[in-house]
Amino acid sequence: MKSEINDELPSGPVDESGDGRSIESFLGKVVKEHRTNQGLTIADLAEQSGLSRSMVSKIENGQVSTSLDSIVSIARALGISISAMFKNFEHREGNAQHVKSGKGMEVVRRGTTKGHTYHLLAYDQGPVKLFEPFLITMDDEAEVFPTFEHPGTEFIYMLQGKMEYRHGNRSYLLQPGDALTFRGSVAHGPERLIKLPIRFITVIMYGQSPDLDT
Structure with a gap:
């Protein structure tokens, strides 16, 4: 036994x-x-x-x-x-949000038209919206873009193409690898599309904006 x-x-x-x-x-x-x-x-x-x-x-x-x-x-x-x-007892339980390539939710923002798509890359699950990351694609050089204003800070990272992007009274030439960070409360948006297609990541971080050079 x-x-x-x-x-x-x-x-x-x-x-x-x-x-x-x-x-x-x-x-x-x-x-x-x-x-x-x-x-x-x-x-x-x-x-x-x-x-x-x-x-x-x-x-x-x-x-x-x-x-x-x-x-x-x-x-x-x-x-x-x-x-x-x-070995993993002290590690916190993982709870990451994984959005597969090409599976981001397509959303419509004010003033956007054909040739200008937004794919939301993460979805806030709590009661307070903390940030919004988008993959933006532009492939119509004839499109007229509106200007945007919103709370918080926005960060842009260029992936493909070339464009001029306006923030307030200044215009910035953005190419692959360039980054731009600015106050969302100041009018901003694409001004001229130079090389298509254009793809970039933009992250809107809500809350108090730092003192950025506008």
Whole structure:
């Protein structure tokens, strides 16, 4: 008969990482991930570690505070080190917003017409809009552009083409690799398209604008 290590410790307050995960829950996910990646069943891991099936199941579900002896036994059975099991515990849970190439939401801004498209590259999910990043494409040299005014600061980075861009009473020649940052509250917009097609990234950052040279 298999002897089981006594590894179920008294329950109590759990250790928390910076993002609120319990160490029991984290360990369980790591064990299950390594077990399934190796094509092992709970029964296989139980046999190789010297623990019971029910104990392995409880560990994977974060239902017990596991002793160090049991953690060592599981790590050896999985062929990994103790440090490898806990290396990501202090890392915060990822929650990035990933927009695939060509999948940005196409939006219409005031005054834009055929030959001038805006693709929104991220979508604010909170109650306050913090920023708006756009990929803008222009391919109609006959288009007449309106001027824009809005709160916050705008940043432009040129990817392709060449154009003159007006901000207030000054005009700037923008080519690939050029960047322009300015107050959104001052009238601005494309003034002359020199080389088509034109593509650039613009990010509108809402909030207080820094003192920029206009």
